[in-house]
Amino acid sequence: MFENLSERLERSFKILKGEGKITEINVAETLKDVRRALLEADVNYNVAKQFTEQIKIKALGQNVLTSVRPGELMVKIVHDELAELMGGKAMDINLSGQPAIILMSGLQGSGKTTMSGKLANLLKTKQSRKPLLVAADVYRPAAIEQLRVLAEQIGVPVFFDLESKDPVGIARRGVAEAMAQGCDTVIVDTAGRLAIDEEMMREIEAIKAAVKPSETLFVVDSMTGQDAVNTAKEFNQRLDFDGVVLTKLDGDTRGGAALSIRSVVDKPIKFVGTGEKMDALDVFHPDRMADRILGMGDIISLVERAQQQYDEREARRLEERIAKDQFDFNDFLAQVQQIKKMGSLKDLASMIPGLSKIMKDNKDVELDDNAFKSVEAIIYSMTPEERKRPSIIDGRRRKRIADGSGTSVQEVNKLINQFTQMRKMMKQLQGFGGKIPKLPKMPKFPGKFGF
Incomplete structure (x- = not known):
């Protein structure tokens, strides 16, 4: 969502990078690029024109503080104008009447x-x-x-x-x-x-x-x-x-x-x-x-989504299991499914400040919802006893799990190792009297997604 527009706007603001102050010349150059970015995003021509004119008026009327760079100030002005362009604030629907x-x-x-x-x-x-x-x-x-x-x-x-x-x-x-x-x-x-x-x-x-x-x-x-x-x-x-x-x-x-x-x-x-x-x-x-x-991300929406999926009773049960060193693959699978309910990985990534840029800069990392599938396939290919007692999964069992899930033994090994490390970390948190975070932790996944 808005990926191309975000990239173009980012490039536009770089025009002001290194500038000591805002001038009519560098503002005009920046806004010309901003207007082009909006038109490429299929924004109405008149809307794009009025939008950039409004930014120009506000930008040239600002005195840049010594602690604020011109580029940073322009981002703030564009942010406020974008919000205003889209309505300024959230609007409720009218639910008056019976019914x-x-x-x-x-x-x-x-x-x-x-x-x-x-x-x-x-x-x-x-x-x-x-x-x-x-x-x-x-x-x-x-x-x-x-x-x-x-x-x-x-x-x-x-x-x-x-x-x-x-x-x-x-x-x-x-x-x-x-x-x-x-x-x-x-x-x-x-x-x-x-x-x-x-x-x-x-x-x-x-x-x-x-x-x-x-x-x-x-x-x-x-x-x-x-x-x-x-x-x-x-x-x-x-x-x-x-x-x-x-x-x-x-x-x-x-x-x-x-x-x-x-x-x-x-x-x-x-x-x-x-x-x-x-x-x-x-x-x-x-x-x-x-x-x-x-x-800039959207942490508020991310937290709201997490709270919708958060079950306090389940969290308490999970804390008790971790304290007793009983956290198993069934619990791990439940956490993965909880994350899936929050939405697509790309959408979630866009809500975390800076993560989208990191993902774009690192071409080897892909946020693909299909990354969950191999994790779930590996866990579903385990027997109930193996999910409860991961320590019994030896080389022969790992080969069987890989064959059953359509993955490789290396991927099974990586998932089990990651699970073991996560369980140790959770146990250490409990040992120091720490609380298990209420928001689900994002596990790493095989293939392009991590490890």
């Missing part, structure tokens, strides 16, 4: 149905809401089945009518069903089209008029760049939606949509999809995103 009604809109393929399920899951798990999903897409039979499967997966009710072709009527009856079941939130998944057309806009306008939602969200695929911004503009003129949901922000997106959409439609980005799992939906924080774009 609160959320209308999902957008083009076909933008991820509306999946995002409806993710939003229901977020409201259920983080806000203790009781959502009901309504399948109002009557044109794509797979959409109804998809929503039903997602609802079952996250444990929320869903309303659909396979016999009806009236989305307005379905939305109305869905709200009535929510009231009958005591649900306090209704999420209406509407139909999309491959392109904006009059029939589609009239239909979703009719649904909005019928159910009077407290919140209307526009779901857009961030991979589409400027097309996403143009589509948002068209939808907003007809629907006057309340906020934007960006999907696929974990992919190789250039970032144009995220940086442009607020300025073009004057509506906030409220959520971002960061993966395929149902819990991969984050509240959008403009300041944290600006941190990540400029390579």
Whole structure:
């Protein structure tokens, strides 16, 4: 996410490196490169132009302190302007009404149905809401089945009518069903089209008029760049939606949509999809995103994700096992799976200040989620007794484990050695009266990932 933009901005700031003060000449040269970086990231031309002009005004109005280099000051100014460009602060959704009604809109393929399920899951798990999903897409039979499967997966009710072709009527009856079941939130998944057309806009306008939602969200695929911004503009003129949901922000997106959409439609980005799992939906924080774009990391979001997965009772059990020198491969596997739940490794790396740059500079190290697979395969190829008592794994057993996991004996040896070292370190921490960290430790992995 934003990797190319981050690299280009970093190179732009180097223009000021070694300069004693900010001048109109070196600022102009830097901002010319910044503007080019934004345009390459598919940021709207007018937005990029206004953005750099605003930075120029602020930069030339600053007196550089002796303790602050010009490049550092420029980074601070760009950071603040980036955050402001994306909205300044996180915005909540409006959940007023009994029940609160959320209308999902957008083009076909933008991820509306999946995002409806993710939003229901977020409201259920983080806000203790009781959502009901309504399948109002009557044109794509797979959409109804998809929503039903997602609802079952996250444990929320869903309303659909396979016999009806009236989305307005379905939305109305869905709200009535929510009231009958005591649900306090209704999420209406509407139909999309491959392109904006009059029939589609009239239909979703009719649904909005019928159910009077407290919140209307526009779901857009961030991979589409400027097309996403143009589509948002068209939808907003007809629907006057309340906020934007960006999907696929974990992919190789250039970032144009995220940086442009607020300025073009004057509506906030409220959520971002960061993966395929149902819990991969984050509240959008403009300041944290600006941190990540400029390579400063996002420790707050990282800690929040870790806390979501953190189980205090499990941590206490783990401490007791370590104290008794009983930490085994079952516990190790549980820690690996806990890390996996936090998101993709690349996404996690971007949240740690400086790590993304280290990864880029070190071409031999790859943050590949597949790195987990060989670790899990090796552990799953062990017998229950071997997982409990790693000391019994001799040369013959290591050969069998390697064959069973599709790895080499060397990889099995490395994993066992790493596990042994980690167990000794944990035991030493206990011996000195230290506490086991609550955040899961990132283990090293075979192959390109470490050792």
